[in-house]
Every structure is written in structure tokens, then in C-alpha cells.
Amino acid sequence: MKLFKPDGLPFPWIKNNPGLVLLTGVVDLLGGIGILLPAVLRIRPVLTVFAAYGIIALMAIAIIFHVSRGEAKNIGFNIFVLSLAAFVAWGRQKGPENNIPH
Structure with missing residues (x-):
């Protein structure tokens, strides 16, 4: 929505900050791709953990912003997404294929 229909979003800050809307939309899209592709394609699955950490940071910043x-x-949706990303990061770094030192 942030990339294709930002005017349809209900937040008042969107009209004042179109660059921020575009930037966060791109970061959201990259985070989603980073969560899915490495795990689905089984190519460098550790990247899924790093994408999850990035989403956690993005959601924390969004909560502070709001x-x-x-x-x-x-901020309810931000807390929900942050929780999901934390769960993914925790679950994926436990796997032996990631080789992340604990």
C-alpha cells in the first residue's frame, strides 16, 4: 500500500512526508523478500535472520515515530509485526544450517 496507494492509507503524516512513505514502503518490501526468499530457496538461510532483525529495528522505529x-x-500492528519478526529470528537462528554462534 505504501508503494502503490499511499493516499489510501489513513495516517495524517503521509501527506506531509511522501518521501518517508516511499522509503518505508521499499524497506517493508525488502524485509518481506528477505524473510521469505532465503528460507524458501534454501540459499543462505542466515539472511532470513538478518532480515528479521531489520524488521525488528524498523518496527521499533515506527513505534517511536507514532x-x-x-x-x-x-502501534498495535507494529507490535504484532515486531513480535512475528522476533519469533522468526529466534526460530531461524536455532537451526544448524545457519551456523550462527550463540
């Missing part, structure tokens, strides 16, 4: 603008009621 709270600083007085939009704390809008």
Missing part, C-alpha cells in the same frame, strides 16, 4: 506524534493507538 508515539512521538501522539498516535500511540496506531
